[in-house]
Amino acid sequence: DAKTTQPNSMESNEEEPVHLPCNHSTISGTDYIHWYRQLPSQGPEYVIHGLTSNVNNRMASLAIAEDRKSSTLILHRATLRDAAVYYCIRHLGSQGNLIFGKGTKLSVKP
């Protein structure tokens, strides 16, 4: 199964860091890990992606385990606008398609 495993929901306090975990134990060497987030009734928005090394951008950081069987999306200071469903996705190297699971619903408390 190409889908990843994520917790159904998580809560965070505003201005605190958030660590969103993802398991992808069947990942192959050519699969990238992508993270997208989706607000209600909107299209998903790209957050970050990586292959082997940890990655940083203006939105978040992505920490990938050495064996690549898991990864963690890090939001350094959660804001109310970060409340969304976060999808951890294997981008299959052989097919080029994104395989979406149910994601993690992140709630941010003021």
Place this chain on the structure above:
Amino acid sequence: DGGITQSPKYLFRKEGQNVTLSCEQNLNHDAMYWYRQDPGQGLRLIYYSQIVNDFQKGDIAEGYSVSREKKESFPLTVTSAQKNPTAFYLCASSRKRRGTDTQYFGPGTRLTVL
């Protein structure tokens, strides 16, 4: 302003009717995609296209059809053969289909069958 547009935002259809959902992009992307999302679920791939005049079935193509006559346009037709068409439909595009390519999504069309 570069991006993806979908129309209409809301669409109502009577049973037995075909409907066509529009998707246009001005990002000069080669690849385009159609996804379906049901309440509380992730996205499922219906069709994708890597180049003009070529498209491939995704995981749930039955009851749907597409065309790719122009690089910037990828309309989706929901036919009467689709048994449960009520859903949120999302169009996306990417430069290519490589692992490094980001997909950009449109705002979606919510289809309701009456």
